[in-house]
Amino acid sequence: MANTNFVSPASSGPATQSGAAQNSHLRKIRDLIYQVAGILQPDHKLQFLEDRCGRRMQHLSISSLRAYYDCLTISSIRDDEIKELLNEITIGETCFFRNAPQLEALRRVVLPAILKNKSHLAFRHLRLWSAGCSTGEEAYTLAILLLEEREGALKNVNTEIVATDLNLRSLEAAQAGVYGDYALRNVNPLMRLKYFTSAGERLAVKSEVKALVKFSRLNLMDDARMTFMKGMDTIFCCNVMIYFDGVVRRRIVQHFYNNLVPNSYLFVGHAESLYGVNNDFHLVHFPGATAYFKPEKRAGGAA
Amino acid sequence: MNRAIMERIETKLEEIGSLPTIPTLLVPLLQHLCEPAEEVSIEQVVTIISRDPSLAAQCLRMINSPLFGMRYPIDTVRGAVMGLGVNRVRQIAMACSLLKAFAGKGVVPARALWAHSLAVAMVAQKFCHQAGYAAPEQAYSAGLLHDLGIMVAMAACPAEFETAALAASREHRALYLCEREHNGFDHCEIGGMLAQKWSLPATYYNVLRHHHEVEQATEHRCLAAIVSLSDILCRLRNLGYGFEEIGFIDLATEPAWAFAAAELPQMRDFDLARFTLELDAFITEVEQSVTTLFELV
Numbered sequence: 001m002a003n004t005n006f007v008s009p010a011s012s013g014p015a016t017q018s019g020a021a022q023n024s025h026l027r028k029i030r031d032l033i034y035q036v037a038g039i040l041q042p043d044h045k046l047q048f049l050e051d052r053c054g055r056r057m058q059h060l061s062i063s064s065l066r067a068y069y070d071c072l073t074i075s076s077i078r079d080d081e082i083k084e085l086l087n088e089i090t091i092g093e094t095c096f097f098r099n100a101p102q103l104e105a106l107r108r109v110v111l112p113a114i115l116k117n118k119s120h121l122a123f124r125h126l127r128l129w130s131a132g133c134s135t136g137e138e139a140y141t142l143a144i145l146l147l148e149e150r151e152g153a154l155k156n157v158n159t160e161i162v163a164t165d166l167n168l169r170s171l172e173a174a175q176a177g178v179y180g181d182y183a184l185r186n187v188n189p190l191m192r193l194k195y196f197t198s199a200g201e202r203l204a205v206k207s208e209v210k211a212l213v214k215f216s217r218l219n220l221m222d223d224a225r226m227t228f229m230k231g232m233d234t235i236f237c238c239n240v241m242i243y244f245d246g247v248v249r250r251r252i253v254q255h256f257y258n259n260l261v262p263n264s265y266l267f268v269g270h271a272e273s274l275y276g277v278n279n280d281f282h283l284v285h286f287p288g289a290t291a292y293f294k295p296e297k298r299a300g301g302a303a
Numbered sequence: 304m305n306r307a308i309m310e311r312i313e314t315k316l317e318e319i320g321s322l323p324t325i326p327t328l329l330v331p332l333l334q335h336l337c338e339p340a341e342e343v344s345i346e347q348v349v350t351i352i353s354r355d356p357s358l359a360a361q362c363l364r365m366i367n368s369p370l371f372g373m374r375y376p377i378d379t380v381r382g383a384v385m386g387l388g389v390n391r392v393r394q395i396a397m398a399c400s401l402l403k404a405f406a407g408k409g410v411v412p413a414r415a416l417w418a419h420s421l422a423v424a425m426v427a428q429k430f431c432h433q434a435g436y437a438a439p440e441q442a443y444s445a446g447l448l449h450d451l452g453i454m455v456a457m458a459a460c461p462a463e464f465e466t467a468a469l470a471a472s473r474e475h476r477a478l479y480l481c482e483r484e485h486n487g488f489d490h491c492e493i494g495g496m497l498a499q500k501w502s503l504p505a506t507y508y509n510v511l512r513h514h515h516e517v518e519q520a521t522e523h524r525c526l527a528a529i530v531s532l533s534d535i536l537c538r539l540r541n542l543g544y545g546f547e548e549i550g551f552i553d554l555a556t557e558p559a560w561a562f563a564a565a566e567l568p569q570m571r572d573f574d575l576a577r578f579t580l581e582l583d584a585f586i587t588e589v590e591q592s593v594t595t596l597f598e599l600v
Contacts, residue, residue, distance in 0.1 A: 042580050283579075288539070293553060
């Protein structure tokens with residue numbers, strides 16, 4: 001609470017009062033964002049939320065969180081403003097190896113389990129989907145992760161990463177596969193050496209990484225095309241569904257469910273929740289990460 | 304459990320039981336402190352704590368530590384109890400008496416075990432609020448105590464326990480399963496023996512004895528279930544015993560979930576995703592609290 005923010009008046013006594021009021025509006029904004037977009041800033045992240053609201057408030061020349069809350073709820077621009085705030089909250093989240101516990105869960109628990117389920121097959125095929133891949137960081141991260149396992153767990157397994165996005169410009173950037181320091185901040189020197197080549201000031205992903213990923217344009221709201229994304233072993237869809245309303249989100253998640261093979265997983269953004277969106281998936285816990293699990297359909301349907 | 308092991312544990316329990324703090328301090332405190340915070344008589348807690356000079360001193364040192372940022376020094380036990388609040392007093396009392404009773408180096412560091420116990424206590428209490436269980440304070444105490452069996456195991460049969468704990472840490476598996484595999488018994492059985500020996504209330508006996516297999520509990524199942532679920536969540540949110548377990552858990556298919564859901568109607572609308580995200584706030588709090596406690600003890 002004791003922040004060095006210029007928003008709050010710099011005095012001792014009354015500041016605590018207004019601090020408490022600020023916090024209550026902040027909590028209301030937090031709950032609103034959770035309700036609308038399914039993305040949660042828990043109590044220990046309220047400072048972060050306040051900071052992001054602050055950026056929008058500065059832009060709109062609004063001085064109090066109370067007024068900003070009104071802007072998000074009753075003003076005519078509320079729908080757009082919520083999207084702007086969501087952008088601020090998720091900005092900078094796109095980078096290589098963004099969510100380490102999630103990737104560890106994939107490598108150490110999910111992949112071995114999927115491969116075990118396929119052990120009876122003569123030809124083993126593994127298909128991952130990066131849905132809403134933006135400029136490709138997540139898809140290439142998955143590709144690198146799979147390449148790291150190619151002599152181990154993934155020996156003799158045919159692997160493929162499907163990466164889709166609605167935005168053609170993002171897809172072009174993704175296909176180019178050239179990244180700056182910010183996107184690469186979690187990539188260690190060894191990985192840089194193994195999977196990237198220099199492209200001037202920036203780094204380009206090597207062709208062996210690119211070869212694993214198939215980029216294509218897809219609107220997640222396009223029911224007809226969504227129906228054809230079959231046979232997925234794991235889907236990553238991080239901070240994408242937050243921009244859709246409840247009805248559309250429900251439909252998209254149902255498509256994901258149908259497109260996954262049984263005993264497989266949907267990963268969403270680290271602060272994202274599908275509470276109330278779907279009852280077929282089970283929320284499961286890995287060390288430090290969660291995912292949505294599609295169980296095997298049991299006879300009687302009591303899954 | 305074979306007879307030789309059982310005798311060793313019995314002997315150890317006798318030894319521990321003869322320590323002055325346990326019967327005079329812990330048991331009465333437990334009885335007072337498992338009541339809802341607003342019904343706990345501060346005077347009685349003050350009286351019990353004043354009986355043990357070292358505990359009284361710890362409470363005073365805790366309240367005057369930077370963690371609480373008091374503007375002026377607190378110099379009475381009463382002031383300390385009021386300032387610390389019931390939960391902190393409970394933590395200090397249990398930590399002081401138990402860590403004293405089970406002093407010594409074990410394969411699971413006392414600090415990690417204590418951090419885990421505290422985390423389970425906090426999560427269990429939060430769980431109660433969200434799921435509508437009427438006695439969150441009781442759940443808090445139960446969480447603090449649930450792994451007492453581990454402390455006894457490390458004191459009474461260190462070699463056996465170490466084998467199991469090392470296997471668990473090496474194979475990234477649940478400790479109690481490795482204990483059973485290697486030793487034929489686990490810390491729940493030992494915890495149950497301890498609860499009986501100390502005549503802890505039946506609620507605690509069930510938690511200590513059955514928190515890994517709630518279906519075996521014949522009574523107070525709901526509390527055991529809440530502690531069990533909290534324990535799982537903590538082990539998967541970096542609030543475990545100090546070693547990593549790998550795997551995944553579908554809480555909805557845990558028997559404990561079904562038992563809790565059967566008794567608590569609010570569980571139907573339980574937002575597990577949000578609950579899980581909110582738990583991360585505890586990580587820092589647990590760490591700070593444990594650091595302060597260990598500087599004191």
